[in-house]
Amino acid sequence: MAQVEATTERIIAADAEAVFDALADYKDVRGKVLPAHFSEYEVREGGDGEGTLVHWKLQATSKRVRDCLLEVTEPTDGQLVEKDRNSSMVTTWTVTPAGEGRSKAVVTTVWDGAGGIGGFFERTFAPKGLGRIYDELLANLAAEVEN
Secondary structure, eight states: OOEEEEEEEEEESSOHHHHHHHHHBTTTTHHHHOOTTEEEEEEEEOOBSTTOEEEEEEEOSSSOEEEEEEEEEOOSTTEEEEEETTSSOEEEEEEEEOSTTOEEEEEEEEEEOOOHHHHHHHHHHHHHHHHHHHHHHHHHHHHHHOO
8 A cells, every 4th residue: 555645735815823723723614614525524522723523524526435533633833633533544734924924824635545556546636636625625714814
């Protein structure tokens, strides 16, 4: 099994602290900025960054639905890590300043891919599909926080 990785980034016209706070707000903001690929969103514990336990279903394709139960940690300032209890998937969100009143949000998801020919197709196409989903999420996040 090879590891599969998808990374997406966006410059947002808002301070890094405001962007990070919105991203870490699973109770009020995160559910609003998720694209239609996400369903059954539910905060099960916490709701603000570290210590949050959140559930959703991610429909990456018409046939591929991933049931996610994510534990959230904040290992460093400006970083959220979501580890899926149901799989090897780990998503890391990093928000850094990018000039006055601007920030850079980067999201990277990694997981253990399938082997064989199925794994080849997963490594080839899944990062692009997930990238499109996260592009939409980051655009929604930008619309939420930009002044």
